[in-house]
Amino acid sequence: MSPIFWALSVYFSFLVTLIILLWSNTRHYFRNNALYEKVLNGFVLFRQILVFLFPSIVAIALVEAQVLPISALNQFPTLIALGLSIIIFWVVELPLLMKADIIVTFGVDDGNDIAEAGYINKIVLDVEKENIVNIRVHNLGFSTLKNAMIEIYFGDGFEVVPWDYKRYKRLDFNKKFSIQKTHCGVVFTPNDNFQTIPPQEILVFQTIMRKPKNMQKGEVTIQFSSENSWGLKKTKAPIEFVKK
Secondary structure, eight states: OHHHHHHHHHHHHHHHHHHHSSSHHHHHHHHHHHHHHHHHHHHHHHHHHHHHHHHHHHHHHHTTSSSSOOGGGGGHHHHHHHHHHHHHHIIGGGGGGSSSOEEEEEEESSSSSOOOOOOOOSEEETSSSSSEEEEEEEEEESBBOOOOOEEEEEETTTOBBBBSSSGGGOOOOOOEEEEEEEGGGGOOTTTTTTBBTTTHHHHHEEEEOOOOOSOOOOEEEEEEEEESSSOOEEEEEEEEEEEO
């Protein structure tokens, strides 16, 4: 085997490995892994370099396989420009054609800080008191989600305390919202709050819920959109009730 063959094998092995490591499902799986989060930025940078070199590497591979004449490598400046175009499309245009890559988790408390482990994939309400529902939106993508709109629908039978209630002033992540009476909807708009989420960052949205009456279960729906993502990203989660 020639040295060029081994070099091409190493290149494509690294590229495939990085694509798998940066795949959305992989990032969901490792989202709380400190080591993974620490090296994530390096993985992204290395992958972009490999993608930038992709047209040139493919040309070399085709020449090595004698599919193209060696004179094809004289178009090296064109191959570099093509690689740059791929990177620009990947970073700028592709996110506009895809839904936001987010994960939504929940925590419920009485006004105290919730530890990282306190956020789970469902809402657990205490039926004997007002509940502060913390909804955490984590941007798992590699693009900033600008001017996001967050709509939260708790469903019929629930009651959200309006934003001007004095208890909101004591919350850490107090954000202004409006209430839609249909299906107990709550809307956080970018006109009222700063709602731009950088890559791998988190915003927390808080609402205070009245004590639910004669309910045993429910379901919350979160709809997320932003200026630079495609359509609505919908997330649903169960609502459970306990007596503490």
